Amino acid sequence: xxLNFECGKDVVEKVMDxxxxxxxxxxxxAFNYKAQNGLRKEVSYxxxxxxxxxxxxxxxxxxxxIIDYLEKIKIIDHDCNYDKESFSGLKEIVSDKFIVxxxxxxxxxxxxxxxxxxxxxxxxxxxxxxxYGYTFxxxxxxxxxxxxxxxxxxxxxxxxxxxxxxxxxxxxxxxxHANIDVIAxxxxxxxxxxxxxxxxxxxxxxNMEIGKGLYLxxxxxxxxxxxxxxxxxxxxxxxxxxxxxxxxxxxxxxNKKYFSESICLDVDPYGLELSVK
Numbered sequence: 001x002x003l004n005f006e007c008g009k010d011v012v013e014k015v016m017d018x019x020x021x022x023x024x025x026x027x028x029x030a031f032n033y034k035a036q037n038g039l040r041k042e043v044s045y046x047x048x049x050x051x052x053x054x055x056x057x058x059x060x061x062x063x064x065x066i067i068d069y070l071e072k073i074k075i076i077d078h079d080c081n082y083d084k085e086s087f088s089g090l091k092e093i094v095s096d097k098f099i100v101x102x103x104x105x106x107x108x109x110x111x112x113x114x115x116x117x118x119x120x121x122x123x124x125x126x127x128x129x130x131x132y133g134y135t136f137x138x139x140x141x142x143x144x145x146x147x148x149x150x151x152x153x154x155x156x157x158x159x160x161x162x163x164x165x166x167x168x169x170x171x172x173x174x175x176x177h178a179n180i181d182v183i184a185x186x187x188x189x190x191x192x193x194x195x196x197x198x199x200x201x202x203x204x205x206x207n208m209e210i211g212k213g214l215y216l217x218x219x220x221x222x223x224x225x226x227x228x229x230x231x232x233x234x235x236x237x238x239x240x241x242x243x244x245x246x247x248x249x250x251x252x253x254x255n256k257k258y259f260s261e262s263i264c265l266d267v268d269p270y271g272l273e274l275s276v277k
Contacts, residue, residue, distance in 0.1 A: 009033075023240025024048070046238075048269050055108035055268040060084070062267050063111045067119070075261060075276060082118035086145045087111060094137055097173040099166050103134045104236070106268040113138035113202075113233075116274070120231055122200035123152035128187035128218055129205025130156040133167030135235070136182070139202055144174040155181045157190050159205075187218055197227040204235040212236060212245040216252060223258070223277075230277045237264060238271030 007015075012031050019025045035041070043050050054062065070076045091110070094100075105113075117125065117139050130136040136156040137144070143154060158164050164184040171182060183190070187205055201222055203215045210217075215234055226232070236242050237250065253262045253275040262275040 023243070045266075051267075051269045052106070055106035059108040059111045062108055063115050066112065066265060066267075067115065070119075070263075073261070073263075075263070075274075076119050080119040082115040082142070083145075087114050087141065090114070090137070090141045090145050093173060094134070098132075098134065098137070098170045100132055100134045103132075104239075104270055105135050105138070106270070108268050109235075109270065109272065110138045112265065112267065112272065114141045116231070116233065117200070118142045120200055121152075122154075122231075123227075124196050124198050125152065125154040125200040125202070126190075126194070126198050126222075127154075127156045127202040127204070128158075128190070129203065130158045130167060130182070131160070131163045131204075133170045133182065135202070135204055136167065137170070139200075140180050143179065144171075152179065153181075153196065154179055155183065155190075157183050157185055157187050159184070159186050187214075188221055191218065191221040191225070194225060196225075197230075198222060198225050199227040199230045201226065201230065201232045202235075203233065206245075210245065212242045213248070215246060216249040219249065219252065226277045228277060232259075232273075232275040232277070234273040234275070236270045237273040238266050239269060 016031055020027050067080060071078055071080065125139060127136045127139055133156065140154045161184040164182055167182045171180060203218055205214050206212045207214050219232065237246055253259050253273060259275045259277055262273060265272045265274060
């Protein structure tokens with residue numbers, strides 16, 4: 001006769017409390033003691049397994065629908081698009097040549113970043129917090145893959161010099177990288193030194209003291225240097241761990257006093273906020 005052990009109610013409730021504190025489940029979630037063991041019968045949009053599956057299996061459909069949505073709310077012009085074949089070519093290069101110890105960029109987010117850069121065609125793209133360059137490559141991908149006839153200035157910044165060295169090796173795989181600079185520097189210092197107007201700012205940095213709260217410090221310093229109509233993209237805005245850290249940042253970009261529009265693109269566990277000055 002097979003024996004079977006299951007944890008008691010006290011342990012189940014303890015684990016439920018931990019999951020609530022971690023943001024894995026809703027604070028009013030309840031354990032269904034009457035449910036038979038097996039597959040789940042209910043899934044919500046913020047279910048992390050759902051979002052991971054969405055990112056892995058429906059990236060093309062989701063990004064196409066985002067293009068339609070941005071056209072509808074007049075963030076981009078009608079008939080804007082991106083070269084899907086070129087994106088696939090970039091994926092192959094990155095997969096074969098890039099050194100990427102770890103990343104939170106999902107397949108869907110990679111395609112989304114490539115698409116946004118393609119349709120915006122920035123004159124000066126600045127990315128702060130590029131680590132090994134895996135995020136940065138999707139931002140500058142259209143230029144690296146010769147999809148922009150006259151690519152503007154593109155600068156990737158990270159405070160970690162060892163990560164930047166790896167990023168430089170990664171970008172050496174592209175022939176068309178003359179306008180792509182990868183620099184080891186504090187992003188706040190970079191923003192002090194920049195004189196050119198920024199029309200595309202990507203934020204993915206943090207620090208030990210305030211974590212992702214650094215976004216707001218960076219944005220406040222960058223704001224006077226943002227061109228009219230500039231885009232600011234912030235990664236990780238829907239990830240539960242950063243909710244409190246990013247609260248003031250999101251209040252700032254969603255204030256009509258500073259930005260005409262701000263859209264949360266909630267398409268994977270981490271999310272992206274697109275704010276238009």
